[in-house]
Amino acid sequence: MTKQLTLLVLLLLLNSCGIFKSYEKYPKREFRGVWIATVVNIDWPKNGNDTADKQKADYLKILDFYEKENYNAVIVQVRAAGDAFYQSDYAPYSRFLTGKEGTPPKWNTDVLDWMINEAHVRGMEFHAWLNPYRATFDENFEVLSETHDYCTHPEWIVHYGKKNYYNPGLPEVRNHFSKIIEELVSSYDVDAIHFDDYFYPYTIQDAVFNDSLAFETYAEQGQTIDDWRRSNIDSLVKQSHETIKSIKPWVQFGISPFGVWKNNSTDPKGSDTKAGQTTYEDLYADPLLWMQKGWIDYLAPQVYWSMELPVASHRKIVDWWSKNNYNTNLYVGNGPYKIRNNSDKAWDDIEEIPNQIELARETPEIQGNIMFSAKSLMKDNDDVVEYMHKKYYKKPALNPVSTLSKNHTTRTPKLLATSKTDSELILEFNDLNEIRFALFYTSGIRVKKTYDIKKLRHKIYVDNHSKTVRIPLEQLRKKYNAITFLDVYGKETTPIIFNLKQVNK
Structure with missing residues (x-):
């Protein structure tokens, strides 16, 4: 009896030390990414009117911080609202970079080429993040360059809420965006092209997205407007995939959709959630189809809720995506911007984000995490960063192998x-x-x-x-x-x- 008791105590001690955890303490491969948002200068640059030296220094601070924390990828927003953070034949320079839209930066080097190289020399992948359909961020139209598509192609634009959007139903809009991708992939040594969750805009009560003429012109016979809109986004994704692979087959194509595909109240296949909007029904995006068709190389759903939030539990949503993943790398988008900054008091707990990382590690179908956004872990949350580093990110990790490598x-x-x-x-x-x-x-x-x-x-x-x-x-x-x-x-x-x-x- 004494020997049995001793053995039991030993097993309990070993288990408490994590010996029986289902994940590796130091995984050799794990995606550790961070979004660097440039729209309205969320993360970088601090100000479009800053000097080139200050903008460079501020960018390097971000890279150095995340290199020290053993991250291996930066997802940098290089097209925020019909603009560009590089010299483009299809978009003016962003005012978020230069202070005035269309004005070239006063750098002594190519901005994007420098940014990519600085990421690479730190061992990080560089994913170029594009917003396909947001044309303007607000109604402050006088700040737009005369070369902005809002001015040169007003027939492409739909006003909705307080923003303007490219009309996804127009083939010429998709062709225009393919040229943007072609230019970017051809000219720069990017590791991936990345889209976020903004396809059709989030629904605004009593507002109408006026694309009826395009629907009448291009919809197939018997096609509902909802199915037609989804087919437009499908066409964008398929065409973007084909454009990238025709130029550099190794460049990945990743998308980060809104975290809830559908609630199970509207579709038994949906997640056990009560999200007010869903990616399929409101944004007209169908990531399940894109994965099945092989149009994307990785998917990173934005699961910006706490672990046990009743209406949209992080745990339940991650479990749902892990069971509905097809032949792509799957990463979880996490929301540390909510730490100690949200009405959900779960975010006051130092262990909220660490617990989410652990959940991803415990789920075999998931290969890593992406944090939104860069500044959220760089100030006022040192204790969380230290906790994450010691428990999960103490050692570096290689990026997951691309799904393209099998060929x-x-x-x-x-x-x-x-x-x-x-x-x-x-x-x-x-x-x-x-x-x-x-x-x-x-x-x-x-x-x-x-x-x-x-x-x-x-x-x-x-x-x-x-x-x-x-x-x-x-x-x-x-x-x-x-x-x-x-x-x-x-x-x-x-x-x-x-x-x-x-x-x-």
Whole structure:
């Protein structure tokens, strides 16, 4: 009896230490993203009239903060309201960047190219976040550039509430947006194109979205206006997918819809929620179809409610999406902007967001989280950040492998030569054309098939136009090290071992 009691106590102690948790304490792969919102200067820049140096410094503060917290992706809003954070033939420069719409920034470099590179050198993916259909943020029309689509193509625009929207029912609007995506993907080294939840606008009581003429012109015989509107969004998603893949097949396409597809009160397939609006019925978006058709590479539903909120429980919604996921990577969009800033007092609990991360970890179908938005964890919530870091983000993690990788094979680059200076190791390879990052691990004399994330010493961005990888000696073990590569699809190559002591100067 005494032996049985001792065994029981030991099992309870082990369980309390997390030994029997269903998730890894240090997962090798996990998406850890953060949205950087630029519309009305939510996160960055602080002000469109700030100097270039201040705007750069403020952007780097965000990157450095999240690099320290072991995040591996930034989702940066580069089109907020018919504008652009880069030089475009199809949209004026954003006033949120330059202070005056259409005025070029006074930077000494290409803004977006610099932003992407600064993310990459910190080991982060850069996802270019576009808002397809919001044309203006308010009714302050005098601030618009004369080249804004509101001025040049008023026939594309629908006024609704206090904003203006592109009419999703017009083929020329979708074609215009395809050109925007084509320009962006062709010109910049982005890892993904990202849409948020704004398709048709959220319903405003007694307001009418006046697209009746487009409906009469383009709807199929017998098609209801609701089904026609959904078909318009489907066409946008399909066309965007095809445009991206025709240019750079490895660039991902991700969408972050509103968290509730349907309530089960209107459809038995819906979630056990009582959301006032739903993504299918009010925003006319059908993410289930997009996944089934293979039009998107990842989905990140915005589940911005607390764990046990009666009308829309985070726990229940995450469970619903995990059971309705088809052949895509699935991430959870979390809302730390609500911490100590919401009528739902659950957000006063330091463990609310950590508990949501744990739920995602415990759910096999989910591969990570995205936080909205950048500033929410950078001020006044140090205790939450520390808690998240110690319990969940203490070690880095690689990004999930893209769903596109199954149709692609990248060969391990061949090591041709090694040398070193007093401060760095120099490795020469035959070809790094499809490589994004090099990973250096602590190793023994024998090569392993794969290395634990705890063995990772450094992740370094690789210029794929070069054949050389340089790494500071301080980042390496004095003797045996292993190097692997992540290709543009996120797949890790076979390890190569080298003995640092045998590398000559």
